[in-house]
Amino acid sequence: MLPLSLAVLPWGILFGSLAVQRGFSALEAQAFSAIAFGGTVQIVAVELIADNASLSTILFSALVITSRHFLYGLRLRERLKNQPLRWRLSLGFLLTDELFALSGHRHAYKNRLRLYYALGAGGSFYIAWNVWTFIGIVAGTSLPDLTHLGLDFAIAATFIALIVPTIKTWSVLVTVIVAGIASVTFSLWQLETGLIMAGLLAMTAGFAVNGWERRQ
Amino acid sequence: MTLITILLVAIVIFTSRYLFLEGKLPLRLGTNARDFLSFSGPAVLTAICMPIVLVKDEQLNIAISNPYLGAAIVSIIAAWKTGNIYWTVGLGLLVFIAYGSL
Known part of the structure; x- marks a missing residue:
């Protein structure tokens, strides 16, 4: 703390x-x-x-x-x-x-x-x-x-x-990468809702990869 | 007047934090919703963190001369290798300060 x-x-x-x-x-x-x-x-x-x-x-x-x-x-x-x-x-x-x-x-x-x-x-x-x-x-x-x-x-x-220590699956790795790229992009666009949009986009990506991982 | 505005802003913030902790709210989260939400931690925390590292004065700065980037890379390696918050923050800050004195 x-x-x-x-x-x-x-x-x-x-x-x-x-x-x-x-x-x-x-x-x-x-x-x-x-x-x-x-x-x-x-x-x-x-x-x-x-x-x-x-x-x-x-x-x-x-x-x-x-x-x-x-x-x-x-x-x-x-x-x-x-x-x-x-x-x-x-x-x-x-x-x-x-x-x-x-x-x-x-x-x-x-x-x-x-x-x-x-x-x-x-x-x-x-x-x-x-x-x-x-x-x-x-x-x-x-x-x-x-x-x-x-x-x-x-x-x-x-x-x-x-x-970093929470990155143990592909789905979390993809979440982090998408969140990074999206948040930086939206920040450059000076989008006021950028943070929450990047978060939701990354969660969607992580969720999708998670579904794919489960089917493997 | 300012105090009333402050109070209203405080109510907006509190509502956003408390709303979904309220059991009486008629909302049941299914497995899919819970899976989706399990990614909220890494997603939102990364989205807060990365613009601090890569954006300066509304410009993208991915040069290695960017102290935030150099220090963040060291922090990421430290976090990955040690998993310890003190090493991660300590080594990162050390590199960050070293950039300033170059």
Whole structure:
């Protein structure tokens, strides 16, 4: 969990300082991280709010960027839908990319210990995100843009560490290759829905190869 | 006003995370749907990761002089050989920093 908490450091600090630079009060910036816990969505929303975008534009952009979480919820549905409400609400609130990345284990969420583990991991990301936001707010305008320093490589490296060991079948390999090519292509096209489109395309490819593997 | 916008954005995010965890939602996932969703992890995580590595200022950068690419290749090899998150991130960052000092 620690590498993942550290990996979001540049983004948290970036969000905090960006919000202050764009005219958010310290309270508003911190409240955003505390109640939304939304990463990229927060950074985009800050820019849109500062540009006086309409509320519908802001909410639609938020929906587009956050749409991948629908997939995470679907993926974990069978494991979590019968858990008590307090578990569903707390883990639902904490279900970030990072927590989902740790959810691939066969036994994830299947017993009490696993649930507490997820709560601890998700909770630690939440605390880290809010601490990094706070540092960004305090540093405010005195900080350079940390993503330009290349610290965002940390998030790429942690995701590589989580993805590569899962590549054990042709279907997963094809999924990863298609996701890579599609996401880079859509990113160059500056397609707003690129991430979720690349994800769905790659899942379809993996699913197709999986069917072919089963027939062999 | 900003606080209300923040609250609404938070509701959108929470809904996207929570919706399908709700058991009362009338939705049963068949074997095919579950197989399809089993690829969501590698698919979405790769889709988040690769543009960071290969796209800079809206341009494709596949030159070996791209520090993100060089470091990512080392990370991929480290992840494949060790399967350990600390080695993967540590070696990758080391190479990334080495690029900066060249």
